[in-house]
Amino acid sequence: MALEIKQTAKLVQQLVITPQLQQAIRLLQLTRLELVDMISQEMKENPLLEEAEEEKELAEGEAPAADEEETEAAPEPEVTPEVKGNGEGGDEFDWENYLENSNLTPFEKSSRVSQDGEERPSFENFLTKRTTLTDHLQWQLQLSRFTDEEREAGTWIIGNLDEDGYLRISLEDICSETSLPMEVVERVLRKVQQFDPVGVAARDFKECLLIQLEQISPRDLLAEKIVSEHLSLLKNRNYPAIAKRLGVSLDRVNRAASLISKLDPKPGKAFGGEVIQEIIPDVYIYKVEGDYVIYLNDDGIPRLRINSFYRNILNGSRVALEGDRKYVQDKLRSALWLIRSIHQRQRTIYKVAKSIVKFQREFLDKGIQSLKPLVLRDVAEDIQMHESTISRVTHNKYAHTPQGIYELKFFFNAGITSTQGETMASESVKNLVREIIAKEDPRKPYSDEKLVQILQGMNIHIARRTVSKYREMMKILSSNERRKIF
DSSP states (O other), rough: OOOOOOOOOOOOOOOOOHHHHHHHHHHHEEEOHHHHHHHHHHHHHOOOEEOOOOOHHHHTOOOOOOOGOOOSOOOOOSSOOOOOHHHHHHSOOHHHHHHHHTTHHHHHHTOOOOTSOOOOOGGEEEEEEEEHHHHHHHHHHHOOOOOHHHHHHHHHHTTTTTTTTOOOSSSHHHHHHTTTTHHHHHHHHHHHHSSSSTTTBBSHHHHHHHHHHHSSOOOOHHHOOOOOOOOHHHHTTTTHHHHHTOOOOHHHHHHHHHHHHHHHGGGGGGOOOOOOOOOOOOOEEEETTTTTEEEOOOOTTEEEEHHHHHHHHHHTTOOHHHHHHHHHHHHHHHHHHHHHHHHHHHHHHHHHHHHHHHHHHHHHOOGGOOOOOOHHHHHHHHHHHOHHHHHHHTTTOOOEEETTTEEGGGOOBBBBEBBBSOOOEEHHHHHHHHHHHHBBTTTTTTOHHHHHHHHHHHBBOOOOHHHHHHHHHTTTHHHHHHHOOO
């Protein structure tokens, strides 16, 4: 049988994602800050895009162009109108007026004097730098009396601390890297462990607690002995076993355990961690005259339009080479698609938020105990969109509701069937578990099996392993670790 190469024509159908469609899909899952950054980047790369000056246009009595209309928080028609690129804008710029108002040098601007004669502080005076754990320890290292080799060992020790303040490198590795003798590194480590915060540079949890106990005056030798020899029993709150093994009274063990509980297991945490960022909601949900109204938060998002100079090039009012006209046409198509995609993103967020309000109205009225089970398919079928689109829209988007600020994904929960056949959202069950544990007796905390029995008394059928999973998700300790004898 001979082999040969032939060319044949075959007609097939397949889905192709165009670059424009990829851009529209990517816009759906962007957060507000990411969307603003993306728009700013596009404005730098595409000269046809510019930000509309709404206040100036309204003051001059100009009507907003079709591509400048902001997406209103109201029900949208089924047919999406085409976005045109014919926005109005000033063709000329008043350079004389601009130069008159900008004739100050940078030095003159920074040292401008206020009307009352007092000099205004520069903006740099208001900037602050967050002190890190490394900076705080290096400052103490420089103030201490160390030799050059001791200061080198201290720098290596401080530089290998994690965010909790623990030393995550062995002393042997420090010796091999610095060629310093072991006794020098050990001596410097003991001195660094006395720095503020006390307990820093410990190699494990036990050493961290012992360092802090040594600094307490008068020293509690029983507490040190419990930490060094019976830390596992202390973790499980098994105080009677500790008292029996050490031959002391239970009350004495309780006092030592109370002292240990006041120690800081992560001494470096006060200097670490990220700066908390304020959450800016993408959607505001208000109750007006018994009904819920949805407003999209467009503050800070640039409103784009087409630059009039390049629009005149395409209209023929300005003479341009054929290559330049083709370049402008390509950029115009890209700009129009970006404007259209941003508007479509806002409309999709509005539709999803409106559908969520429809399904979770009882939650908005009464609170988390009335949260209903909801899946992406329910909202997708309600607004005639695909589940993947709903997932992208709800990614890192937040809604301001009468009950607080929640991520849109919070409203999607699996259902748990009660003994009466009703379903209850998993978040509502978590909230019940949290409330039950908050009201328990700290001397006799509820076990997971006891929590199951209490929930069954509320007509909620749930397995013990599910209760354990919910408790761990809420970062609640087990019953043994929650027990407080003293």
